[in-house]
Amino acid sequence: MREKRPESRRKWLANVLFAAVILAAAGVLVLLRGAGRDAEAPLKAQLIYGDQNTVLDLPLDVDRTYDVDTGYLTVHIQVEDGAVRFVDSPCPDHVCESFGWLRIEDQTATCLPARAVLTIAPDQ
Structure with missing residues (x-):
């Protein structure tokens, strides 16, 4: 051996x-x-879209559906119970919908055909 x-x-x-x-x-x-970081720091959703990287802040404390024309497609964003997601998007493969609900800081979902990024960020 x-x-x-x-x-x-x-x-x-x-x-x-x-x-x-x-x-x-x-x-x-x-x-x-x-x-x-404060564990209870308030958060917001941010939608960054289009060729100009337009930023739209979405409060997470108000349940609402947003329809945003990105210049390529109109994305539908749903805010509910402190979380946000792409919902019923017109993109061909619907991958953005499969990201599900975002509720933790730095979570991100992307819709490439619409050139849109949805992320959770600190509300400062």
Whole structure:
């Protein structure tokens, strides 16, 4: 039976150590990212659309449906119970609808044919 060489054990240990350092760094970044934010900070939805990157702020505290002409298609946005989504869009594949409800900061849904991005952002 053949024993493992010391070099292969060192390589394995170096790989494990490298992975541990990367995971620790990622954990620190996640903690730092959330450290400065208030957990109950108000949020809003933003629709960024068209070639001019027009920004439309949508309050999440008012249930409403918005019909927005992006210059390419008219997208239909629904706000309900503090969440927002693309609903009943005229795009050919309806991928934007499959993103579902967005309610957490930095969640994003995109409708490429309409050139529209829907995202959750802090309400400042």
